[in-house]
Amino acid sequence: MTGDAQDELFPALATAPVDPQLTSLARRLPSGVRLGTSTWSFPGWRGLVYDADYDETVLARIGLVAYAAHPLLRTVGVDRSFYTPLSNAALQRFARQVPADFRFLMKAHAALTTPKSASRPAFLQAAPQAFLDAEYARRVVIEPARLAWGDKLGVVLFQFSPLGPRVLEHRARLLERLADFLHALPRGITYAFEWRDAEILGADYHAMLASEGGVHGLCSHPRMPPVTEQGESSTVAPLVVRWLLRRDRSYEAARAAYAPFDRLQEPDPDTRGQIAQLVQDAVAQGREAMVIINNKAEGSAPLGVAALATALAGGQP
DSSP states (O other), X not given: OOHHHHHTTSOOOOBXXXXXXXXXXXXXXXXXXXXXXXXXXXXXXXTTTBSSOOOHHHHHHHTHHHHHHSXXXXXXXXXXXXXXXXXXXXXXXXXXXXXXXXXXXXXXXXXXXXXXXXXXXXXXXXXXXXXXXXXXXXXXXXXXXXXXXXXXXXXXXXXXXXXXXXXXXXXXXXXXXXXXXXXXXXXXXXXXXXXSOGGGOSHHHHHHHHHHTEEEOEEEOTTSOOGGGSOOSOSSSOEEEEEOOOTTOOHHHHHHHHTTOOSOSSOOHHHHHXXXXXXXXXXXXXXXXXXXXXXXXXXXXXXXXXXXXHHHTTSOO
16 A cells, blocks of 8 residues: 555544734744744644644644644654664655645754763664764765655754763763764755754864764753854754753653643743844844754643744734
8 A cells, every 4th residue: 555545544634713913923034934843743732833632643643634734834843763774665655745835853863862871761772882973874864865755855863862971971982073073964954963062062072063064953951051052054054943851841741741732831931032143143144044943842842833933023922
């Protein structure tokens, strides 16, 4: 059975009715500013993104059609590729569901960011040792996505879990390996690097990324400094920001407190203001900007996108 035939087995779904104010707001944002969420398959988004209740499995497979029809949602994070590389069928299915001006932020497979010395999670037990292996990245992650998505591939993001002192004590060598890795990757794609160790940051790190064409992936996360204090690697390359979590919450606590993610449970105007300022600065420099918001940041990623868009437009959320 082909992918199209399989999709016919799922119920048709549509975008929830959109407030005309949100449509007007979307038109006021600069064309190079793309806002979106960490993923799209949340049944609790009924009335915010989707027109009715749908099973998570249905949304995961065909929900992007409705998601991408929302005027404020012009990008999305693809998290599942962190756990296992996406099949060609999945890549092509996602591409069919979004318009030409939509952009994906795809996480690279975790094998690329897990050192040999690290404890390997269960989902990596059968994966090869591929830490900063440019050939593996090219063959398994980058080229399949570029072939299926073309210009819709906005960012490939390399997320590093906490590395620990055994790796960080060799920080200089790590930056050298990272430079070699970046240098060997295919050109013409934005590569962002996101960390959970503040010790990585520094002028030499940012200079290396600028030299090799990478960008620092700014992330709002308790393990990292505020996004305005992390520094940037370029005044030309796209700005990449992920707003992941409140500074006083764990993922587990946020999930328990915020589910089903249908309202802003704990608004965070300080972080929103910081991100808005970064985006406005990028726009002033003629740069594109991509901001991905997680449900665990404030309670509901789609409502967080709307609040950020309002802040960018100079209004009140």
